Amino acid sequence: MQWCFRFYIVLIALFWCLPAAEAQDWGGYKNSLTVKFFGLSLHLKESPYPEIFPNRLDDKGYAALNYGSIIGYERFLVRNDISVRVEQGIYADCAGKLAGFTHLGWRGTIFRKSRHSLNGGFGPTLVYRHSWTTIEKYEDDGYFNKSGNWQYKFYWYGGEFEYNYQLNNNTDLSVNLVPGIPELISFGVGVRKHF
Known part of the structure; x- marks a missing residue:
């Protein structure tokens, strides 16, 4: 997965070079671009197949790295408090398969104090992965829908x-x-640039 790390570094470099913009006179920014490294997944229950997670951090598969x-x-839309965001993720999932x-x-601001802010967001999300049905020892539980060599799940409430x-x-x-409830919680870290 070295290509993922290299791809991320190139994106950060390009992103950092975007010209800086001054805050708009209506009290906020108009747009922002976010680039994050993804990350870490914490499963909310013990996996029945921890052995298929090549980058697990514990024997039972509760925590796994995703690259x-x-x-x-x-x-x-309203200063820098309410916005609409579109995101695209691509990564190696817990089983090391291509996913996205x-x-x-x-998005809305929950709180802001000095340099710190916390935002919350929700909206429709499509999650997909290269099918796990080809993995030895894996038994499909029907949670994901299938289309050819891919599995997918659509959520109206992703956030x-x-x-x-x-x-x-x-x-x-x-x-x-x-919060990918009831399955897992995942984390990412990166930069957000306003323009």
């Missing part, structure tokens, strides 16, 4: 929490938590 990235574009998600949703620490006027350090 990939998330790119998001956000359009602010596509998300479109609303996330995002903590941002303002590094300067236009750039934030950004950490997200995606």
Whole structure:
């Protein structure tokens, strides 16, 4: 998965080079671009197949590393408090298979103090992965739908929490938590640049 890490570094470098923009006179930014390294998955119950997780951090498969990235574009509608964001993630899932998600949703500021802010968001999300049915010892439980060599699941209510620490006027350090209940919680870290 070295290609994922290299891809992420190139995206960060390109992203960092975007020209800085001044805050709009209506009291906020118009847009932002987010690039995050994804991440870490914490399963909410013991996996029946921990041996198929090549990057697990414990013997029972509660925690596993996923290597990939998330790119998001956000359009602010009310100052920098309410926005619409589209995100695309691509990563190696817990079994080391190619996976991804596509998300479109609303975002709102939960709190902001000094350089710190916490945002919440929700909206429809499509999650997909290269099929696990080819993995020896894996028994399909029917949770995911199938299409050829892919498995997918559509959620009307997908969402996330995002903590941002303002590094300067236009750039934030950004950490997200995606509550994929009832299966897992995942984390990513990166930067958000306003323009």
